[in-house]
Amino acid sequence: MDLLEMFVSVGFWAATVRMATPLIFGTIGELICERAGVLNLGIEGIMTFGAMIAWMWVYQGGDLWMAVAVAAGCGAAWGLLHATFSVYLGLSQHVTGIGITLLASSLSYFSFRLLLPDVSTPPKIEPFEPIALPGLSEIPVLGEALFTQTALTYLALATVPLCWYVLYRTPLGLAVRMVGENPMAAASQGLDVLAIRTGAVCAGSALMSVGGAFLTISVFDAFYFEMINGRGWICIALVIFASWRPGKALFGALLFAAFDALQIRVQQASSTLIPYQFFLMLPYVLSIVALIIMSRKAAYPKALLVPFRRGER
Amino acid sequence: MRLEPRTEATFWLRAMAPILAVIVALALCGFLILWAGAPLLEAYAALARGALGSRFALSETLTRATPLIFTGLAVAVAFRAKLWNIGGEGQLYAGALAATWVGTGAIDLPAYLMIPAIFSAAALAGGLLLLLPTLLKIRLKVDEVVTTLLLNFVVLLFVNYLLFGPWKDPLSMGWPQAAPIVDSGLLPNLVDRTRLHFGLLAGLVASVAVWIVMRFTHWGFEIRAVGLNTPAAVFAGIPVNATVVRTALLSGGLAACAGVTEVCGTKGYLTLDISPGFGYTGIAVAMLAGLHPLGVVVSAVFVAAIYNGADSMSRAVGISNYLADVMTAVALLAVLVSSLLVQYRIRRG
Numbered sequence: 189m190d191l192l193e194m195f196v197s198v199g200f201w202a203a204t205v206r207m208a209t210p211l212i213f214g215t216i217g218e219l220i221c222e223r224a225g226v227l228n229l230g231i232e233g234i235m236t237f238g239a240m241i242a243w244m245w246v247y248q249g250g251d252l253w254m255a256v257a258v259a260a261g262c263g264a265a266w267g268l269l270h271a272t273f274s275v276y277l278g279l280s281q282h283v284t285g286i287g288i289t290l291l292a293s294s295l296s297y298f299s300f301r302l303l304l305p306d307v308s309t310p311p312k313i314e315p316f317e318p319i320a321l322p323g324l325s326e327i328p329v330l331g332e333a334l335f336t337q338t339a340l341t342y343l344a345l346a347t348v349p350l351c352w353y354v355l356y357r358t359p360l361g362l363a364v365r366m367v368g369e370n371p372m373a374a375a376s377q378g379l380d381v382l383a384i385r386t387g388a389v390c391a392g393s394a395l396m397s398v399g400g401a402f403l404t405i406s407v408f409d410a411f412y413f414e415m416i417n418g419r420g421w422i423c424i425a426l427v428i429f430a431s432w433r434p435g436k437a438l439f440g441a442l443l444f445a446a447f448d449a450l451q452i453r454v455q456q457a458s459s460t461l462i463p464y465q466f467f468l469m470l471p472y473v474l475s476i477v478a479l480i481i482m483s484r485k486a487a488y489p490k491a492l493l494v495p496f497r498r499g500e501r
Numbered sequence: 502m503r504l505e506p507r508t509e510a511t512f513w514l515r516a517m518a519p520i521l522a523v524i525v526a527l528a529l530c531g532f533l534i535l536w537a538g539a540p541l542l543e544a545y546a547a548l549a550r551g552a553l554g555s556r557f558a559l560s561e562t563l564t565r566a567t568p569l570i571f572t573g574l575a576v577a578v579a580f581r582a583k584l585w586n587i588g589g590e591g592q593l594y595a596g597a598l599a600a601t602w603v604g605t606g607a608i609d610l611p612a613y614l615m616i617p618a619i620f621s622a623a624a625l626a627g628g629l630l631l632l633l634p635t636l637l638k639i640r641l642k643v644d645e646v647v648t649t650l651l652l653n654f655v656v657l658l659f660v661n662y663l664l665f666g667p668w669k670d671p672l673s674m675g676w677p678q679a680a681p682i683v684d685s686g687l688l689p690n691l692v693d694r695t696r697l698h699f700g701l702l703a704g705l706v707a708s709v710a711v712w713i714v715m716r717f718t719h720w721g722f723e724i725r726a727v728g729l730n731t732p733a734a735v736f737a738g739i740p741v742n743a744t745v746v747r748t749a750l751l752s753g754g755l756a757a758c759a760g761v762t763e764v765c766g767t768k769g770y771l772t773l774d775i776s777p778g779f780g781y782t783g784i785a786v787a788m789l790a791g792l793h794p795l796g797v798v799v800s801a802v803f804v805a806a807i808y809n810g811a812d813s814m815s816r817a818v819g820i821s822n823y824l825a826d827v828m829t830a831v832a833l834l835a836v837l838v839s840s841l842l843v844q845y846r847i848r849r850g
Binding site: 227229273277279280282283284286287288290291293294295297298301302305417418421422424425428463465466468469472473475476479480483484486497 | 504533536537585587637641642643644646647648650651652654655658659661662665666781784785788819820821823824826827829830831833834837838841
């Protein structure tokens with residue numbers, strides 16, 4: 189297939205934006221947690237839970253937007269559990285996160301099996317319809333690709349400037365960055381370090397959960413086991429790739445999704461030459477390569493992984 | 502309310518932490534059983550029977566515990582050095598690949614040489630797989646949590662490629678599985694009419710060996726020192742990077758042995774589903790054991806009992822056996838809290 193032809197095709201760019209959406213939600217969510225000094229390895233499980241609960245809500249007759257709200261609420265609840273362990277009790281963020289991922293994903297599967305005991309093929313729902321934004325969607329190629337997406341994709345794209353604005357232009361954002369860089373200094377300014385970290389983890393987890401929900405109620409119409417398939421871990425790599433900056437996170441997610449969209453198209457064209465499994469490996473290998481490339485520039489939030497206990501140095 | 506460090510924690514206090522966690526996990530999961538509308542006591546009775554209630558149940562539990570001992574040890578060793586190896590699953594499959602390669606005709610040896618050869622090849626494969634993220638961590642400060650996690654997916658896809666491609670057994674009726682391990686490479690059975698195999702003994706020997714290394718040798722001392730306080734270890738002249746590399750080789754090698762016990766013991770050939778997440782469950786096993794190598798054996802048997810028990814509970818009262826995963830995860834989180842209570846006492850004011 190002609191590569192040039194593909195790069196000017198609407199399908200390719202539309203697929204890129206679509207595939208980037210859950211990564212944008214997940215990466216921005218993780219970025220908010222890490223900026224406050226908390227590594228959230230619960231992301232994979234929280235995305236799984238969001239995917240399950242949103243789909244289940246719609247399947248039981250609920251409204252699509254309510255499903256997004258429910259997913260966000262459940263995500264925030266998982267964040268609260270994470271923060272109780274990692275922030276208030278100061279337990280290992282690594283082990284807490286893995287524990288949350290194991291619990292949230294197994295609970296998702298358990299609930300799914302409990303509510304739908306005897307289905308072999310997952311039932312379908314009516315997902316979000318694409319909305320063509322008037323005017324903008326008539327711009328050739330890029331406009332058609334960007335502005336004929338579903339509502340959740342627009343929401344994801346809006347999250348990025350919002351996150352940037354809050355982090356860099358509001359006192360709240362300054363507080364979040366401060367507790368992630370120097371919690372002692374923040375505390376001496378009278379800020380409640382534990383509460384700010386908890387809030388950041390809850391907000392970030394809510395976004396991750398919506399990212400999972402996007403998969404089941406927007407791009408697909410069913411919930412499959414193992415459907416998150418490492419997307420959460422890729423988001424963690426993207427946060428490092430983006431040097432903890434929302435704009436770069438958006439760029440990273442789009443770049444990554446473009447590679448993914450490219451990979452699928454090349455895979456279809458050359459399936460006889462290279463086995464498809466090697467194409468499926470690409471996203472994971474690319475994430476590792478991205479980490480290696482960015483390693484020299486990685487400026488971690490100074491207090492990432494460091495618990496804060498009042499009156500303890 | 503505040504936390505105050507305890508000056509010393511007695512053995513009994515430390516032993517109480519996992520027990521407390523397990524009780525909490527069983528109690529909390531009772532709510533899920535009630536939600537599913539099943540009779541609570543009957544469900545737990547079915548779980549206990551399926552886990553330990555008969556000679557067959559007991560042998561199945563020990564068979565299932567075998568790979569968990571190895572993945573649990575792998576995590577216990579790595580986490581002691583604060584090397585966050587979450588790649589047990591990938592290392593397990595790397596070991597399974599090496600075992601299959603050696604065990605299906607690459608070399609021909611009598612059993613007493615073949616089995617050590619398979620274990621060595623697998624341990625080497627697993628160790629090398631963890632070496633890559635470890636070198637990236639040491640040289641370039643690339644976070645090993647993400648790289649080990651991502652490599653799990655890469656390895657599994659590679660196994661998928663081999664089993665659907667060049668390694669597919671032509672006699673397997675189309676199933677994606679590799680050729681069977683030659684007889685001299687199979688781990689001998691321990692007890693008649695059960696699936697219990699030599700891998701369990703290997704696991705017990707490994708845990709004692711790891712305990713001796715960690716407790717009594719200067720290598721073990723260095724590993725613990727690096728994990729407890731890296732700057733102090735540097736100051737004391739401990740070669741930190743070399744220690745972390747040694748830890749990685751040991752940890753990856755141990756996880757890979759779990760692949761051997763499944764391919765050469767439980768199954769007899771490599772399939773895509775030899776591990777239902779043993780690598781990840783190993784984290785729960787190691788944490789429940791307080792990262793103690795001998796404790797890993799106990800917690801591996803316990804976790805295996807939960808999984809086997811949940812299978813028969815699922816048949817008896819019709820609850821999804823994903824409950825076992827939930828229980829293990831709750832136990833993992835609960836043991837984190839209870840171990841905090843061992844290190845700190847709660848004071849009012």
